[in-house]
Amino acid sequence: MKLYYAPTSPYVRMVRVAALEKGVDGRIELVDARAEGNDTEDRNPLNKVPAFVTDDGEVLIESKLICQYVDGLAGGPELYPKDEAARRRVLQHEALIHGVMDAAVLRRMETRREEGKFSPWWDERQKRKITLGLAQIERDLDAMVAAPTIVPITLGCTLSFMDRILPDTDWRADHPKLAAWFAEYDQTPHMRATAPAD
Numbered sequence: 635m636k637l638y639y640a641p642t643s644p645y646v647r648m649v650r651v652a653a654l655e656k657g658v659d660g661r662i663e664l665v666d667a668r669a670e671g672n673d674t675e676d677r678n679p680l681n682k683v684p685a686f687v688t689d690d691g692e693v694l695i696e697s698k699l700i701c702q703y704v705d706g707l708a709g710g711p712e713l714y715p716k717d718e719a720a721r722r723r724v725l726q727h728e729a730l731i732h733g734v735m736d737a738a739v740l741r742r743m744e745t746r747r748e749e750g751k752f753s754p755w756w757d758e759r760q761k762r763k764i765t766l767g768l769a770q771i772e773r774d775l776d777a778m779v780a781a782p783t784i785v786p787i788t789l790g791c792t793l794s795f796m797d798r799i800l801p802d803t804d805w806r807a808d809h810p811k812l813a814a815w816f817a818e819y820d821q822t823p824h825m826r827a828t829a830p831a832d
C-alpha cells in the first residue's frame with residue numbers, strides 16, 4: 635500500500651496516526667507526492683494529498699475515507715465503531731473537526747492573496763466557523779475523546795496544525811478543557827512520531 639503525502643499536511647498526518655494506532659504503518663509505503671514524476675493529478679483529479687493506493691491498485695482520496703480503509707485493515711481499537719449509532723456520532727464529530735480545519739486552511743490562504751485582495755468578509759466567515767466549532771468541541775469534549783476512535787486523532791492533528799498556520803489565534807484562552815487535553819495528547823507517541831519537522 636502507498637500513501638502519497640506532503641510533510642506538513644494535517645490530513646496526511648491523520649492517516650499516519652490512524653495507521654500507527656492500528657499497527658499497520660509498517661505495511662504502508664510513504665511516497666512524497668511532490669517528488670519528481672509523482673504527479674498527484676494522475677491519482678487525484680482534485681490534486682490533493684493524501685491519496686492512497688491499496689495493494690489491489692485501488693486509489694482512495696479524502697483522508698476520512700482512507701482512515702476508514704486503514705481501520706478495516708486490522709483488529710484492535712475500532713477507529714470507526716461498527717455499532718451504527720456510535721459510528722454516526724463518530725462521523726458527526728469527525729465532520730465538525732474537519733470543518734474547523736478546513737476553515738483554518740481557508741483563513742491561511744486568504745492571507746496569501748496579493749496586496750489589496752484580502753477579503754475581511756470571507757475571513758470573518760471562516761473565523762466564525764472556527765469560533766463556533768471550537769465552542770461546541772469544548773462543550774462535547776469528554777464524549778468526543780472518551781474512546782480511542784478517529785475523533786481524538788483528527789482533533790489532535792487539527793489543533794497542532796492551527797498552532798502552525800494561525801499562531802496568532804489564541805484558541806486556548808477560551809477553551810481550557812481543550813487546551814488541557816491537547817497538551818497531553820500532543821505528547822503521545824504517535825503524535826510525536828508524526829510531528830512535522832520545523
Ligand SMILES: N[C@@H](CCC(=O)N[C@@H](CS)C(=O)NCC(=O)O)C(=O)O
Pocket residue numbers: 640642643644645680681682683684695696697698
Ligand atoms: N478534504 C481533504 C483535504 C485535503 C487537502 O486539502 N490537502 C491539501 C494539503 S494539506 C492539499 O493537497 N492541497 C492542495 C490543493 O488544494 O490544491 C482530505 O481530508 O483529504
